[in-house]
Amino acid sequence: MNIVCLLGSPRQTGNSAAIANHFLESAAKRGATTRTFLLNELSYRGCQGCYACKKKLDHCVLNDDLTEVLETIRAADAVVLASPVYYGDVTGQLKCFIDRTYSYLKPDYITNAEPSRLTPKKLVMVFTQGHPDEALFADIFPRYNHFLGWMGFTDGSLLRACGVGPDTGDAALDTVLREAEELAASLMA
Template sequence: MKKTVCLLGSPRPKGNSTAIAKHFCESVEKLGGEVAIFSLNKLIYRGCQACMTCKTKLDRCVLKDDLTEVLDAIREADILVLATPTYFADVSSQLKSFIDRTYSYLVPDYLTNPNPSRLSPGKKLIFIQTQAQPDENQFDDIFSRYDYFFKWYGFNDNVLIRACGVRDTGEAETREDLMKLAEDTAEKVMG
């Protein structure tokens, strides 16, 4: 059974990125997958402290907070879903703080090591990005930046589900093309 960890990066519990992510996760469950969903805005955690303990004394982040369980769950997951609205041309601050903590997944000599990750290879990343801006050329660099880093962790064949021009709560749910894309993506990664 494939395990999926879904991180909701929106501060809005019924936001558009959340709606797409939940539809994806429901599709995964219908296909026999196991899903754990974490709403980052409900967790209490700090960003990376640049203490370097994960490179000198431990093979994981030294901080003990609500992200500890999330970081551990991802170690066991086959699929990671990162869902975020676009705020000021980037991911939400909730998601960015999480991403900074993934630094602990890298081995101490990650810059020169041909296997820079502490995670097992072959994981899949589903990146869900929503934005109120309807112009697809705006903010089209966000996924590529994070895809680059997650490939260091062993996430390959990563998929972007992107919704442009969705602002108000519920808009994404009315878009049949987005809901179908979430279903099709679930079928692809579960296949």
């Protein structure tokens, strides 16, 4: 299995990255090949709304550091999207990537029973938040899981840690790290 991971945090050693990396290491031990992109280190723009990917191309017209990411995902079997919750949503870095997935949709995606240009890919989303209340921001995963389903990301799974932040220590992550191992094992089965 080929797994591509996008780390959306500006902190490459933060909690969302730790969980995503643990998941990837667990999957790699079971035979997966993995590749990680640190979105904060790339130079790219969001979707320009030019519709070139619908009118004359089957991919995004922009040629920047996200071009390789979008192409690498085409060949992946699974995609991991990791982000801390910033202001009630994913980081801007990850949101810009998500906007660029518009290029994965066929021109007639609104009426097409198979709207995506991608072969189906498993989706793992990793979210961390400083606030310990699990009810807060619980809408993020269902919203993006449903939306990204159009693009061909299926069988979405969530790894989520609440009450973690730069000053909380590693103890709060133990449960979700075990969940990451279990999810990797089930994905690779």
